[in-house]
Amino acid sequence: MTFSGIIVAAGSGSRAGGDKQWRILGGKPVLRWSAEALLKAGAAELVVVVAPGAQDRAAQALAGLTGWRAATGGDARADSVRAGLAALTCSPDQPVLIHDAARPLLSAAIVERLIAALETAEGALPALAVADSLRRAENGTTTDEVGRDGLWRAQTPQAFRRGVIEAAYAAWTDAEIPADEAMVVRRSGGRVVLVPGDPRLLKLTFPEDFAMAEALLSQDAPRYQTRIGSGYDVHRWSPGGSVWLCGIEVPHDQTLIGHSDADAGLHALTDALLGAIAAGDIGDHFPPTDPKWKGASSDRFLIHAAELTARRGGRIVNVDVTLICERPKVKPHRQAMRERIAALLDLPLDAVSVKATTTEGLGFTGRGEGLAAQAVATVELPAPQRE
Template identity: 45%
Template sequence: MSGTWAIIVAAGRGSRIGADLPKQYLKLGDSSILALTLDNFLQHSNIDGVLVVTHPDDEELFKRECSEFADKVHITFGGATRQESVLNGLQALESMRPDVVLVHDAARPFTNHDVITKLIHAGNSGKAAIAAFPVVDSLKQVSNNIILKNVDRNGLWHAQTPQAFPFDVIRDAHFAIEDLSNYTDDAAVAEASGHQISIVTSGKENFKITTPEDLVQATMTINNRQTKEYKMAKEHQMESRTGFGYDVHCFEEGDHVTLCGVDIPHIKKLKGHSDADVGLHALTDAILGALCEGDIGTHFPPSDPQWKGALSDQFLVFARDRVLARQGKIIHVDVTLVCEKPKIGPNRELMVTKMAEILDINPNRVSIKATTSEKLGFTGREEGIAAQAVATIQLPSAD
């Protein structure tokens, strides 16, 4: 046995809604009701598989209205009643042997993922549980449009789906009952077999689309959702920026160089107002360039004594934080060091780790390369080191 499967019951005709198609194939926005329901369950991280119980006459309808899910779900045919359809679904899952099964109405496309998660947890704990919400309106018993008496609503709940069960529990309960036509939901079948059912509080948003009024409400719900999603997409629309940086420092007497945040033993050191980390300076300029916020000298002028001997990771942290302050993200950085000596290869991994740590990004987003100038120019004469850097960032669109 393994995992959690959902049975989506979609074999009904939905005659009360008064449409030419079974209601589960009616459109809400650009998608059918059934497609929205399937997408909701397939998007849940704890659902391992989905079985759709369809009507034998609806094969072409399913292929047309749920084509994007044809390779993602399993299909079986339903029976004359809802409970017979569920039984067919349970039999179809025998070979899958799931730990937990959730039975759900195709015409409830707005089930909250938190409710699904709680139901799965109940099933994995060996319990049966259903989505439901408490009755809040006053209840009246009526005959011929005349109120006979008030009904106490305390302890009364609206039963919904999904309804979750350990697979063996609900399968055996269906097999044990000869006539399933007297039962309106799976919880009633399980209760009749002696099982206790618990409640997971859901809400009115998990309504079943049954009448034309329900269809209007569902259309309003999907329109509101799409409007919110569009606004959020606009608010969070990102654009990519690329910046380039270049820096040079000459050698002077010393015993080590600092490159990309790492001290490397050498017979000389790099000359500069700060620690002269040519790699971090070039990268700082690349990020500031992508931000269109000047360069390292703009923010840390050499004429300012407070930066005398400063560690260059301070400059890179500043550039990083400027990206974050603008709700941006550093996607990738690439530094090329140009020198004859010292050798960069033995220190490359440590440099990558150090720069990733400073930038607070994954090391697989950091590239450090080295090359020589084939003995040409000031780097070829070992008079200094040059560095080039490219930074790719994302920022909220300025449009």
């Protein structure tokens, strides 16, 4: 069953030191953890509700992710949730998961439990039984003991069908501000059930909570090793009207000769990726003797190398391409080249570098006989496990 998601990220986070949704946790913004988790779990659409004027911060935090859009929230959580619901495009029967950005360590198992629970209830939320003994106190002195039987710690996401939660909010007439969506649905007569929560799904409320979350992430992180691959390619010039460089067609009075489209930049980068994972070179995977690669787009070669890297459990960290030629001028096209490579490799733009240099008239590139390209790629691969 598909679902829609809402992430509430409009709060100030004052108890955690402010702007906790934008702080870096495990190498990326807190907000991004929840967005990635919901999108990976299968969210058909995702609305991220932020404070007025924070859309640019959200775009920066979620750069490279697709399937989400921003909405502007209000002063109270209920106002932000209403704004998120209004921004959805799904049907009234669609399950909607409403999640706090401050709970970054969301698992797919929680999402599955919540959606399954909506088959028999109007709402569902993950919860943990209270394990500690509880006390009431005044001025630091215990005044009473509180029984913990039947007490649960509520977490998010909370799940409802869109029509149910919207109708419940429409019927809310109490002067008090609702603590959460489960309270709104329950007051409207809906049945809200608990599903097993996750101790890791802690809420980042106080500064020390960040240290706990970092510790949990460090335990989960697979042991990686950094690999660096290099690539080099050369093609001869021939009369023509344009040349392909780093995935972009550049107008020129010459073209490069090659079995494929002769994109030396992408060829060098493909070899760099293959080198980083020790998977041979471009000729092993796309032999120039094979007629099916005649005139082929070099995009296909680079994507193939990236897919091989992913199958190994690897992650491309950054790439750097240098084009060596006297002509054409690369600088006017450099940004487009970076954007094209970033799109092909699903990398943020700041992880892609394209440069150009000349040889001051020396050598075959200096004489205008050909163009050369060299590339470096950094890849993280799971480290081999030793007995």
